[in-house]
Amino acid sequence: MxxxxxxxxxxxxxxxxxxxxxxxxxxxxxxxxxxxxxxxxxxxxxxNAVARSLRTDQTHTLGLVISDVMNPYFTELARSVEEEARALGYSVIIGNADERPDLQDHHVRNLLDRRIDGLLVSPTDGGSPLMLDAVRAGTPMVFVDRWIPGVDVPVVRADGRAAVRDLVAHLHGLGHRRLAIIAGPAATTTGQERVEAFREALGAYGLELPDAYIGQGDFQAESGRLVTEGFLDLAEPPQVVFAADNLMALGALDAVRARGLRVPDDLALAAFDDVRWFVHTDPPITAIAQPTGELGRAAVRALVDRIEGRPGESVTLPARLVVRRSCGENPTPVQRSTT
Amino acid sequence: MxxxxxxxxxxxxxxxxxxxxxxxxxxxxxxxxxxxxxxxxxxxxxxNAVARSLRTDQTHTLGLVISDVMNPYFTELARSVEEEARALGYSVIIGNADERPDLQDHHVRNLLDRRIDGLLVSPTDGGSPLMLDAVRAGTPMVFVDRWIPGVDVPVVRADGRAAVRDLVAHLHGLGHRRLAIIAGPAATTTGQERVEAFREALGAYGLELPDAYIGQGDFQAESGRLVTEGFLDLAEPPQVVFAADNLMALGALDAVRARGLRVPDDLALAAFDDVRWFVHTDPPITAIAQPTGELGRAAVRALVDRIEGRPGESVTLPARLVVRRSCGENPTPVQRSTT
DNA sequence: TCCGTCGGTGTAATCGATTCCACGAGCACA
DNA sequence: TGTGCTCGTGGAATCGATTACACCGACGGA
Structure with missing residues (x-):
């Protein structure tokens, strides 16, 4: 060459x-x-980009460490991140953590060794020493979707509180009173927040969220299946299950199908994250949609701002409820996802 | 630092x-x-990996250029590629071509500039000058899923011919005689092959594949929708539509739904590529499943072989039919996807 | 005519690693 | 005792770019 x-x-x-x-x-x-x-x-x-990078100490590359590539939500996020980065003259290297903190560290280390200009992370856990060191060392960083509390890094995320309130209103309106949730890992902010928002929204209707109705999942389909089986085995099973992400909803669907039961007649189902397929499942699934593309783009802009010496601010965008048929027949006009 | x-x-x-x-x-x-x-x-x-790479002329990095990240088939492929590469001590940089030759070239150029050790490509078209030059220059390369004819590069792919024959037998057994296909772009090998295999399989039953029953799609959902609308507008619409990938099948489902029709009663549907969601759609979709994970791993092994001076062979694995309910009630026992 | 300025250019240092080569010490063997 | 190893080590070249600095010629103004 x-x-x-x-x-x-x-x-x-x-x-x-x-x-x-x-x-x-x-x-x-x-x-x-x-x-x-x-x-x-x-x-x-x-x-030769390698030689150039060595000399200039810039790679014009962003690292993106996401929790799970097989999750359509993160795939869409990755796609919008790459697009915006390309528009701003950066490339993106994606690391897939598969919801495993050790893999997450592996990728962070790898990206840091390659001297990427900045790091976009959706942390799988509460923050490893490695990640904390990287922040302290001044690596430009932005958290997207999930974040690590107490760390001074901009966060770009969706706020689902209002949408969860709308969801609970919808469920309550349909007559449901025993509502359960399949939660994400407590080590993730989204895992905690969605439970809190749900509990709060229930409270407004004088409803409790008993421990038996909080199933511990890990954002993967299999855990959704297991938790749902557990719910169905209770003496008094819930009338609705709210899955904290789309994959666990898929697992819940598996569990219901495997018992020969029907959604929503035997068990209603709703999910956080709206994905394309939810329109075509049997029945179509009521979900909370995040402005995924906007999140990805905003995250890149914030990160590039930091890299290039500008402030780089946190951004919070609202999520919204998309009502379909998985919680029962719909008293209000159907809203359609615009994705 | x-x-x-x-x-x-x-x-x-x-x-x-x-x-x-x-x-x-x-x-x-x-x-x-x-x-x-x-x-x-x-x-x-x-x-500093940058300095090391400059000196040793090795980056221990593989480039992967896929046609579309939002397509679950490619997502799964990307995941298995990264896993196997990691096991062999390599990282992977993914480029998403979005089925656009210009974007594909952008990523190939970018990866080459970064001096990746080898390139894994699922070409969107018949081969740009850039790609051909790269081959001629001796860049270790392997094609996965799709390939460029007449170029001396190992190909790792699934052979769907037998599975397509099984599919046609299944459809014929259900009494369907007017069978249509939503094809992929003619510039891709998979686009052509699937039509050929389908035509051949029909021939065995004395059935034709008239031009009106070949819809030109581009492997994206929207094209599947448009083609299906076209089919439904024909004086004599087909009884079955076979979509050459999972996204076009999703589009076909959209079209059928939009007209208030039902699958399989009004139009039967089958797809190439099996994805998780096909179990949960209404109705569950009959599909041809590729051994996606195996393909990704084999492709990485072939590429690393080339990089490290060993031969690096082509691999062809069989795809198989997974019968569900989207083509009509099933005379044979239901097979389940093991994914 | 002389001096300062400026545009265009080349030489060489530099980034952070790897690796060839030389060198000195210690040791075995004749 | 001298010769020839091996072993451990450091000096310096090298990879392919960027860039500070020096230099040279032309040109304008006094």
């Missing part, structure tokens, strides 16, 4: 001049510029 | 010795090794 020296030789100039042309520095004669460009063309030269 | 020089100073040895310890070169005294390790610890030193 041709290097800058080869180009310089071919064009009959010094490497400095070649470099100047490539970075369009003003003081280069039109003559020299033309010769360099011609040489670049004939040699098919492409600058 | 501490560099190797700082470590050398701290340990009271030369940078050469530090480097030897880090790459556990044999001829280092136990004494020196201990001092270096201690210095590494106290400084929290991590080798």
């Amino acid at each position: 041709a290097s800058i020296k080869d180009v310089a030789a071919e064009a009959g100039v010094s490497v400095a001049t070649v470099s100047r042309v490539l970075n369009d520095h003003p003081s280069v004669s039109a003559e020299a510029r033309a010769r360099v460009l011609a040489a670049v063309e004939t040699l098919g030269y492409r600058p | 501490a560099s190797i020089k700082d470590v050398a100073a701290e340990a009271g040895v030369s940078v050469a010795t530090v480097s030897r310890v880090l790459n556990d070169h044999p001829s280092v005294s136990a004494e020196a090794r201990a001092r270096v390790l201690a210095a590494v610890e106290t400084l929290g030193y991590r080798p």
